[in-house]
Each structure stands twice: as C-alpha cells, then as structure tokens.
Amino acid sequence: MAFSPTPPPTGFRVRPARRGDAGPIVTLLGEVGLSADPNTVTWIISHPEMELMVAADALDKVIGFITLSHRPVLKTGGRAGTIDELNVAKAWQRRGVGRELLKRVVERAKVLSVKRLEVETYGPVTAELKAFFAACGFDPAEVGVFRLK
Secondary structure (H helix, E strand, O other), X not given: OOOOOOOOOOOEEEEEOOHHHHHHHHHHHHHOOOOOOHHHHHHHHHOOOEEEEEEEEOOOOEEEEEEXXXXXXXXXXXXXXXXXXXXXXXXXXXXXXXXXXXXXXXXXXXXXXXXEEEXXXXXXXXXXXXXXXXXXXXXXXXXXXXXXX
16 A cells, blocks of 8 residues: 655645535535435444545635445455545546545555455546556456345
C-alpha cells in the first residue's frame, strides 16, 4: 500500500464525516447517476465497522467522500477492508482530492491492522481508472464475485 510522491493538495481538507454531511454526500452520488438515502449515509457514519471520510473546501462544503468497510476475516487471519465508495465532485476532479481521500483511507486501514485492502468498482473499468489505482499502489485482483439474484 504505497503512494507515489505528490505535492500536498491545496484548497481542501479531509476529515471524518459528520451527520450533517449526509445530504451533500447524497447530492454527490446524484452527480454520477446514483441514488442513496440520507438515513443510510447517517447509519454508515455511525457504524463501528465503517469509516466515511469527506474532502471539504475552504467553506467546509463536501466536495468528495470515501468509505471503508472493515471486518475480521478468517482467510486473512485478521481484518480485511473494502473501499466501497470513492466519489469526487466533477468540479474538483483531477485536483488531488481522490488521491488524498484514498491515501487517508490507506493510512486508517494500517491503524486498524487491515491485512487485505480492496477497492470495489462498478461499471466499466477504464484505462484511466486502472491507471489511477495503479498510481496509488493498487493492482487488479484475480477474484470472482458472485451476487445473489
């Protein structure tokens, strides 16, 4: 879990999500055509095996967020983690927000002694997406995922 060196980001900060961030997070999901319930976001914020961090601009407006779920797994002999969501407002993309959010979650996963950390993506895995995660130290995983119909 290594990151290539980059200059420190400017114009935003990363902090743990608060209950009042639920509405802005739902709005960000709407930007990419996804819907979510603010109550579910609030539930995630307070869940003991979930971490939700936001990037906020100078006025504390949410401009991005990331979620980490973590749990004990027998196969790893410890905790495994999954980054379930990573979303950045279109106006803030390509400005280091996603990279910084990902970096903070990796740091948090280390504190939690996570032994395996994965990113879950939906939709097409583009070359750009592969390049982003590769630059952040993630390799494609050869795993099968099966979903209940």
